Amino acid sequence: MSLFWIVIRQxxxxxxxxxxxxxxxxxxxxxxxxNDVKIRKEDMNKLVMNFLVTEGYVEAxxxxxxxxxxxxxxxxxxxxxxxxxxxxxxxGNVEDAIEKVNDLNPEILDTNPQLFFHLQQQRLIxxxxxxxxxxxxxxxxxxxxxxxxxxxSFLEELERTVSLLAFEDVSNCxxxxxxxxxxxxxxxxxxxxxxxxxQSHEKDPKLPSLLKMLVWAQNQLDEKATYPRINDLSNATxxxxxx
Amino acid sequence: xxxxxVNKHRPSELLSRLASADPEVKVRALRELKNQIIGxxxxxxxxxxxxxxxxxxxxxxxxxxxxxxxxSCNSNNTNNILVQSAAAxxxxxxxxxxxxxxxxxxxxxPSLLRLLANPNEKVVDAGARALRMIYQSKLAxxxxxxxxxxxEFLISLLSSEKENVGGLGASIITHSCATNLEQKALxxxxxxxxxxxxxxxxxxxxxxxxxxxxxxxxRNNPEVISKFAGPEIGRPFSSIxxxxxxxxxxxxxxxxxxxxxxxxxxxxxxxxxxxxTKIIHILLELLDDPGQVGDEAPFAFSxxxxxxxxxxxxALEANAIDKLHHHLEKGSLHPRRFxxxxxxxxxxxxxxESCRSKFLSLQVLNLVADAxxxxxxxxxxxxxxxxxxxxxxxxxxxAGYFMxxxxxxxxxxxxxDPSSSVQVAALGAVSNIxxxxxxxxxxxxxxxxxxxxxxxxxxxxxxxxxxxxxxxKNFVFQADNRLKESVFSELTASLLSNLICDPEPxxxxxxxxxxxxxxxxxxxxxxxxxxxxxLILEAIGRQLQCASKAEIGIQGMYALCNxxxxxxxxxxxxxQQLFTQxxxxxxxxxxxxxxxxxxxxRIATVxxxxxxxxxxxxxxxxxxxxxxNAGITSQLKNMVNDPCVDVKLRxxxxxxQSMAFGxx
Numbered sequence: 001m002s003l004f005w006i007v008i009r010q011x012x013x014x015x016x017x018x019x020x021x022x023x024x025x026x027x028x029x030x031x032x033x034x035n036d037v038k039i040r041k042e043d044m045n046k047l048v049m050n051f052l053v054t055e056g057y058v059e060a061x062x063x064x065x066x067x068x069x070x071x072x073x074x075x076x077x078x079x080x081x082x083x084x085x086x087x088x089x090x091x092g093n094v095e096d097a098i099e100k101v102n103d104l105n106p107e108i109l110d111t112n113p114q115l116f117f118h119l120q121q122q123r124l125i126x127x128x129x130x131x132x133x134x135x136x137x138x139x140x141x142x143x144x145x146x147x148x149x150x151x152x153s154f155l156e157e158l159e160r161t162v163s164l165l166a167f168e169d170v171s172n173c174x175x176x177x178x179x180x181x182x183x184x185x186x187x188x189x190x191x192x193x194x195x196x197x198x199q200s201h202e203k204d205p206k207l208p209s210l211l212k213m214l215v216w217a218q219n220q221l222d223e224k225a226t227y228p229r230i231n232d233l234s235n236a237t238x239x240x241x242x243x
Numbered sequence: 244x245x246x247x248x249v250n251k252h253r254p255s256e257l258l259s260r261l262a263s264a265d266p267e268v269k270v271r272a273l274r275e276l277k278n279q280i281i282g283x284x285x286x287x288x289x290x291x292x293x294x295x296x297x298x299x300x301x302x303x304x305x306x307x308x309x310x311x312x313x314x315s316c317n318s319n320n321t322n323n324i325l326v327q328s329a330a331a332x333x334x335x336x337x338x339x340x341x342x343x344x345x346x347x348x349x350x351x352x353p354s355l356l357r358l359l360a361n362p363n364e365k366v367v368d369a370g371a372r373a374l375r376m377i378y379q380s381k382l383a384x385x386x387x388x389x390x391x392x393x394x395e396f397l398i399s400l401l402s403s404e405k406e407n408v409g410g411l412g413a414s415i416i417t418h419s420c421a422t423n424l425e426q427k428a429l430x431x432x433x434x435x436x437x438x439x440x441x442x443x444x445x446x447x448x449x450x451x452x453x454x455x456x457x458x459x460x461x462r463n464n465p466e467v468i469s470k471f472a473g474p475e476i477g478r479p480f481s482s483i484x485x486x487x488x489x490x491x492x493x494x495x496x497x498x499x500x501x502x503x504x505x506x507x508x509x510x511x512x513x514x515x516x517x518x519x520t521k522i523i524h525i526l527l528e529l530l531d532d533p534g535q536v537g538d539e540a541p542f543a544f545s546x547x548x549x550x551x552x553x554x555x556x557x558a559l560e561a562n563a564i565d566k567l568h569h570h571l572e573k574g575s576l577h578p579r580r581f582x583x584x585x586x587x588x589x590x591x592x593x594x595x596e597s598c599r600s601k602f603l604s605l606q607v608l609n610l611v612a613d614a615x616x617x618x619x620x621x622x623x624x625x626x627x628x629x630x631x632x633x634x635x636x637x638x639x640x641x642a643g644y645f646m647x648x649x650x651x652x653x654x655x656x657x658x659x660d661p662s663s664s665v666q667v668a669a670l671g672a673v674s675n676i677x678x679x680x681x682x683x684x685x686x687x688x689x690x691x692x693x694x695x696x697x698x699x700x701x702x703x704x705x706x707x708x709x710x711x712x713x714x715x716k717n718f719v720f721q722a723d724n725r726l727k728e729s730v731f732s733e734l735t736a737s738l739l740s741n742l743i744c745d746p747e748p749x750x751x752x753x754x755x756x757x758x759x760x761x762x763x764x765x766x767x768x769x770x771x772x773x774x775x776x777x778l779i780l781e782a783i784g785r786q787l788q789c790a791s792k793a794e795i796g797i798q799g800m801y802a803l804c805n806x807x808x809x810x811x812x813x814x815x816x817x818x819q820q821l822f823t824q825x826x827x828x829x830x831x832x833x834x835x836x837x838x839x840x841x842x843x844x845r846i847a848t849v850x851x852x853x854x855x856x857x858x859x860x861x862x863x864x865x866x867x868x869x870x871x872n873a874g875i876t877s878q879l880k881n882m883v884n885d886p887c888v889d890v891k892l893r894x895x896x897x898x899x900q901s902m903a904f905g906x907x
Contacts (some may be wrong), residue, residue, distance in 0.1 A: 006314055054333070098278060099274075099278050102277060102278050102281050102330075106277065106330045106333060106334055106372070107372065107376075109281045109282040109335070109337070110281050110282055110334055110337040111337070111338070112282075113282070114534075116281075116282035116283075143283075146284070146285035149285075150284055150285070152575075153575075153577075198448075200446035200447040200448065202490075237767070
């Protein structure tokens with residue numbers, strides 16, 4: 001029985017239990033109820049496909065489609081394009097990423113000032129990281145300053161980024177986190193979401209929402225009953241209620 | 244690592260590469276140009292100034308004409324050129340009016356249209372996208388829906404499978420559909436059904452575009468709305484109502500705006516309290532959106548509640564004022580959002596005292612007062628409009644709550660604002676504040692407010708003149724003699740008589756009302772109208788003879804009425820004015836006024852006659868005779884059963900007074 005099955009049945013069962021008053025449910029009783037919950041395989045497959053597609057695992061999605069017969073809800077070819085963009089940002093090739101986004105859909109950066117600013121900001125960070133200080137200064141003046149003029153809310157971010165140039169030891173300064181790999185990932189994620197939205201796809205996969213639902217539902221039911229809980233989402237084992 | 248610097252020599256160098264004969268160089272240059280300008284307004288402007296747009300438009304036009312041979316490399320290059328040049332033009336036009344104008348001026352529009360018929364999908368897509376960007380601007384050419392060919396073309400666009408082509412069709416409708424005739428033509432051509440189907444089955448951008456188009460077609464057209472709703476459809480507008488709860492904020496906003504358009508146009512639909520409350524909640528929640536959606540939400544909210552007490556009440560119960568206040572408190576707002584929130588508060592407080600009390604209890608007033616000095620003129624205007632609404636609170640006005648430095652001084656400073664709409668809005672707020680009967684208006688006088696008002700009464704803008712007079716009228720309302728005298732000496736009789744004869748009727752009306760208030764209450768004040776040889780009295784008489792609307796007659800007659808409440812000399816002067824100004828039928832305007840449909844005008848005239856013929860004055864019989872000879876007494880006799888009670892009673896007073904002297 002896959003972990004996934006267990007999680008989904010748990011959610012369904014808890015929702016049913018909500019109506020009754022507080023009581024103790026034994027593990028045997030709980031197992032029995034869980035077995036009665038019917039979940040369709042097709043729905044499970046769709047959730048898996050949705051996760052693979054949204055996160056951009058093209059090859060896995062292809063294989064899964066072949067092996068399970070589940071159709072993805074978007075064209076897998078567009079995933080490749082999107083992943084190329086995401087990868088470019090994650091590797092610090094921001095200019096390349098921008099060109100790719102514009103080939104995919106020129107409107108995205110034209111109508112998303114915040115995203116465009118963050119990409120420009122990332123470019124500046126990469127220049128600083130590579131020690132190209134002169135270029136960085138010029139870039140900040142030519143490209144980022146106008147963004148700040150066009151939109152006041154970017155000024156603070158801009159100042160933080162430019163202040164990197166003031167420090168000798170950039171890795172230890174107050175804004176050092178900008179140089180961290182996590183900043184690249186943040187920007188990459190932002191681009192990914194924007195592309196998904198432009199393709200009218202949901203930018204978040206459904207699976208995390210399901211898990212959040214489980215956690216919330218268990219917390220709610222805790223007030224009404226003691227029952228076997230899933231405490232570790234990664235292995236989905238049902239832990240017996242404390243006696 | 245890619246070089247990110249923009250070399251100062253590059254722009255012109257780039258443009259020269261555009262002119263290259265080698266198609267591959269051309270494509271690269273076009274792509275580079277496109278990548279430089281996307282998202283970058285500053286670059287769009289600088290390339291525009293360098294003449295990039297005509298160059299690109301030229302390349303586009305030339306490439307369309309190129310017959311593509313079977314050689315795939317050539318056709319590939321041509322297609323790339325078409326795609327990249329269309330994308331570049333589209334980006335120039337995106338959210339940038341100067342760009343739109345330049346693209347149109349360069350003659351690129353017909354070329355882009357031709358791209359829609361191209362066999363290559365990517366080319367069509369690029370062309371449709373570029374055209375869509377153009378149609379989002381007011382500068383786009385107006386589309387004539389009433390021509391059959393055009394309507395067919397539009398239908399073909401909307402029927403296309405391609406998202407951008409369908410989106411173009413919707414943009415054209417949103418941009419160009421203006422008249423009821425056009426709305427009906429679109430309905431008759433079945434366009435609404437197509438748009439409706441996009442609401443249910445389309446993509447996100449198609450849904451949003453359809454919502455905007457539907458709102459445009461429904462606007463102020465109850466007939467189209469009810470035809471669309473139709474008797475056979477179960478839940479009319481259900482698809483739109485569902486979209487009001489969509490995941491995406493922009494969709495929710497557009498859906499609400501569409502529902503508001505329907506509500507406002509048609510008294511039959513969407514009137515139940517459930518839907519009203521829902522829309523209010525959705526709009527208030529959209530205020531939380533940090534982007535453009537949150538900026539526009541308060542404007543939609545205003546359109547929903549403006550002039551409608553029932554909705555204002557519902558919104559009050561939904562804590563609208565608290566929420567709007569909460570957003571104001573956040574500070575450093577985008578000017579558009581700031582303006583929207585202030586106007587929304589203004590609409591909330593426009594009619595209901597309960598809303599104003601809530602507003603004042605939350606201490607929102609200080610935030611609004613701060614906005615009076617904002618650098619953005621829209622925000623300043625909105626702050627004044629908000630104050631005007633809030634200062635309608637009679638309770639607080641009488642308590643002198645608003646006559647303080649925090650509000651009055653910045654308002655008076657706005658009298659000198661470069662923008663006349665700010666001036667007019669400030670005058671509106673001041674007009675209310677000076678109706679303050681308790682504190683002697685000292686703050687206002689001290690900061691030179693009165694002198695400023697007189698200056699504004701001489702403005703070139705008629706709306707500024709009439710609003711300044713309105714403020715002065717309120718300022719002198721039941722004020723003490725000293726204050727009235729200082730106003731009068733500042734104004735002077737000649738200015739006031741000129742204003743009474745101003746070319747603008749609204750200015751005439753306010754000037755006459757000001758005189759009315761000035762001479763009211765004390766016999767000595769009546770001397771004002773006799774100053775400088777009776778300039779003002781003459782002006783009143785002249786203006787009453789050619790009064791273009793009832794309101795002018797009303798104010799003028801009440802002014803005369805107040806004069807006629809004085810001594811013999813005053814009464815004689817008035818009766819002279821009534822009869823020296825005669826029209827070609829030899830009829831005094833008095834008869835015309837007595838026969839007016841407006842009861843206010845009739846009553847003002849009768850009151851004047853009451854004052855002229857009161858039994859205690861020894862000149863009354865003579866005046867009565869004059870009135871009788873002019874046919875006024877018989878006119879009055881016809882009015883003993885006037886439908887308006889006030890008129891009836893005063894007519895009987897006059898007739899009673901005339902009988903006391905022995906009726907003729």
